[in-house]
Amino acid sequence: MDKTAVELHSKGTITISINWNQYDRQRAGGMLTGLLNKDSGDIDCDTSAFLVKKNNKEMFDIIEVINYENPTGINSVIVHHGDNAVKGGEKEQISVNLGGLSEGDAVIITLDTFKDKNQVKTGKLSHISISINDSESKTELYGKSFSGMGDKxxxxxxxxxxxxxxxxVHELKALNDVKKKEDIINVIRKRRH
Incomplete structure (x- = not known):
């Protein structure tokens, strides 16, 4: 078991909330352009969940992809609560019915900026906050904030x-070789865990 793994102490449904902010006035053209431009540089980040199962080649088979365009998965094991179109300081939520996961299943959570066509890179996000709560009791099972992270x-x-x-299992790392949203699936499939 990974040393960063936190037991969730729940067998019901959990809600994962992800919130972020970026450095002031960051724009698609970079930090210098952002500093010179007086307009807001808020970015629209989107959260996705990938239900995967390890195959016999030590790679993952992707069972389903849940995001704002496809908000409900098989048997509603994973539900995306909708795109928060308010840019900057937004929060998106995904629920996972833990009882619907089988041995060897994993739900990989990602954050990307591919919907915003003007955004070349996120640059640096000033902070990302992750909270996992038991959906019924509202008890927080995991919560942490991080700073200075960013990529597409x-x-x-x-x-x-x-x-x-x-x-x-906390990860917070860039997905390299991702040029468009569809590339995320290939990167996740090839990762070894």
């Missing part, structure tokens, strides 16, 4: 089922 697409972390228990 990043992996936030994953929910895994291991020996009948459920864990969140």
């Amino acid at each position: 697409a990043i992996s936030i972390g994953k929910i895994i089922c291991n020996e009948g228990k459920y864990y969140y």
Whole structure:
């Protein structure tokens, strides 16, 4: 088991909330352009969840992709609560019914900026906040904030089922070789875990 794994102590539905802010006046043209431009430089980040299963080649088979365009997965195991179109300081939420995950399943959570066609890169996000709550009791099972992260697409972390228990494994790293939203699937499929 990964050292960063946090047992979720829940077998019901959890809600993952992701919130972020970027440095003031950051624009698609970069930090210098942002500093010279008086307009707001807010970016629209979007959260996605990938339900994956490890295959016998130590790679992942992607079972389904859940995002604002495809908000509900098979048997509603994963539900995206909708695109928050308010740019900057927004929060998006994804719910996962842990009982719907089988041994060896993982739900990989990502954040990207591909919907905003004018945004070349996110540059640096000043802060990313992740909160995982038991949906029924509203008890926080995991919560952490990070600063100074950014790229076109990043992996936030994953929910895994291991020996009948459920864990969140924090990741927060750039997904390299991603040029468009569709590339995220290929990068996740090839990753070894």
